[in-house]
Amino acid sequence: MTEVWILGGTGRSGRAIAGELRHRGIEPVLVGRDAERLRAAADGARTVVAGSVPATADAIRRERPAVVVNTIGPFIETAGxxxxxxxxxxxxxxxxxxLAAVAATLERGPAFASAGRTAVTGAGFGVTATExxxxxxxxxxxxxxRVRVDMVPSLAGEGGVVGDALAGTIVEGLPGLAGGGRFQGRRYRSGRLVPARLAAEPLHLVLPDGSSVTTAGMPLGELMAAQRASGAPDVVSASSEAPASPVARAVLPVATALLALGPVRSFARRRLAAVSTKPRPKPREHSWGHAVAHWADGSVREGxxxxxxxxxxxxxxPAEVVRLLxxxxxxxxxxxxxxLFGPTLAEACGGEYQIVGE
Ligand SMILES: NC(=O)c1ccc[n+]([C@@H]2O[C@H](COP(=O)([O-])OP(=O)(O)OC[C@H]3O[C@@H](n4cnc5c(N)ncnc54)[C@H](OP(=O)(O)O)[C@@H]3O)[C@@H](O)[C@H]2O)c1
Known part of the structure; x- marks a missing residue:
């Protein structure tokens, strides 16, 4: 089989990836739970109806597509x-x-290597731009x-409900991740994951376009990607989406401690999934990935x-990664x-680098 299957084919990301695959001359197959919604999204593409993640797994085993693109979160539940x-x-x-899902998928490296197949995780904005x-x-x-990475997304909101996939990703924390508790942040020290405060180390950044933004510590997949890409023992990841105000930073430890209680977590997940958001324009012209690296000889490079x-x-x-695979x-x-594909991958996707320092 040479098919490329998009799981979650009716979703925002699934539809965007399908369009980009077509630009590259690759006709996707959309996979989803609901035949009608799939047909509406498919624009003539073949569709596969599978009512759940286990049913989707069975269909993959049966039909053996060449590539599967998984857009169904929370990935810590679906990826395995x-x-x-x-x-x-x-x-x-x-x-x-x-971070927990990225770490768990990277641990599958030896199994994929011995089958001669490739697994790519983190193929969205945050990990790819900063890494x-x-x-x-x-x-x-x-x-x-030492390395610090900051992700500064510019996101236009489509409006609609948040949905269980995203709500689950937000509320489930970091189950099973080494170096601290499920509802604690993380950073690397001496090459190991250790606990860190959420929204720690706020930093005011002036972007190359002259606008400014504040980022604060967030233990996302970019933390592990930056450590593996640099080999640095001391790594922090931060995001402009982290609540950086002093009040929010004071409330966060209490809120995350409450999420450790199972019933509070399921309640929060249901409530968050049902929250409806209004369409909003993107807050700035561009999205940015940023990194600063410090070397033992005193040199510093920022990009x-x-x-x-x-x-x-x-x-x-993801569409460019599929093409390369x-x-x-x-x-x-x-x-x-x-x-996997080096710094030219981002350029092939329209990204432009600006590097400062020697
Ligand atoms: N790394 C990044 O930068 C980045 C960027 C964007 C999104 N994401 C992540 O990607 C995921 C998808 O985002 P999105 O905005 O595309 O979400 P979305 O619009 O809500 O789409 C989710 C898709 O997953 C399907 N789905 C949800 N639960 C399912 C289940 N249990 N079994 C089968 N299908 C299921 C939905 O199908 P139905 O139509 O049947 O409901 C829908 O097609 C989220 O986890 C999000 O956090 C990451």
């Missing part, structure tokens, strides 16, 4: 059974940017001592990657996108 179903015939790709800058800064250099609206870019990156440009194993 789908990764199992992909072996030994199918390449796997997902949009996870929660690409780190790879660019560190090209041809020894491992730096930016400029891309367009973050959700659109989250359609472009179908062309045989991947390597067996499990990777984040720029670790």
């Amino acid at each position: 059974p789908l990764l199992d179903a992909c072996l030994p015939h199918t390449h796997y790709l997902d949009l996870a940017n929660d 690409s800058v780190v790879v660019k800064l560190c090209e041809g250099r020894p491992a730096p001592l 930016w990657l400029r891309v367009g609206e973050a959700q659109l870019w989250t359609g472009t990156v 179908l062309d045989g440009a991947g390597k067996p194993g499990a990777y984040t996108p720029a670790a």
Whole structure:
């Protein structure tokens, strides 16, 4: 089979990825739970109806597509059974940017390597934009001592309900992740994951376009991607989406402690999934990935990657990764996108680097 299956084909990301695949001459197959919604989204593409993640896994085992693109969050719940179903015939790709899911998929590297298949996790804006800058800064250099990455998405809101996939990703925390509790932040110290306060180390950044933004610590997939790409023992990841005001930073530890209680968590997940959001224009012209690396000899390099609206870019990156995998440009194993395809992947997706310092 040479088919490319998009799981969650009716969703925002699934539809964006389908459009970008078509731009590359690749006709996707849309997979989803509801035949009618799928038909409406398919625009003539073949569709596969599978009522649940286990049913989707069965369909993958049966039909053996060449590549599966998983857009069904929370990835910590969906990636495991789908990764199992992909072996030994199918390449796997997902949009996870929660640290626990990225870590769990990267652990599948040896199984994918021995089957000669590739798993790519973190193929959305946050991981790809920040990791690409780190790879660019560190090209041809020894491992730096310290790295900080900041993701600054510009997201237009489509409006509608938040939905269970996103709500689950937000509320489920970091189950099973080494180095601290489920509802604690993380950073790397001496090469190991250790606990860190959520929204710690706020930083005021002036973007290359002259506008400014404050980022604060968020333990997302970019943390692990930046550590692996740089080899630095000391790594922090931050986001402009983290609540950086002093009041929010004071409330966060209490709110996250409450989420440790199972009933509170299910209540929060249901309530959050039902919240409706209004359409909103994107807050700035571009989205940015940013990284600063410090070396033992005192040298410092800072870099930016400029891309367009973050959700659109989250359609472009997976489509380009699929194209490269179908062309045989991947390597067996499990990777984040720029670790596999280098800094040119982001450029092929329309990104532009600006690097400062020697
Ligand atoms: N890394 C990044 O930068 C990035 C960017 C954007 C999104 N994401 C993540 O990607 C995921 C999808 O985002 P989105 O905005 O595309 O969400 P969305 O519009 O809500 O779409 C979710 C899709 O998943 C399907 N789905 C949900 N639960 C399912 C289940 N249990 N079984 C089968 N199908 C299921 C939905 O199908 P139905 O039509 O049947 O409901 C829908 O097609 C989220 O987890 C989000 O956090 C990551």
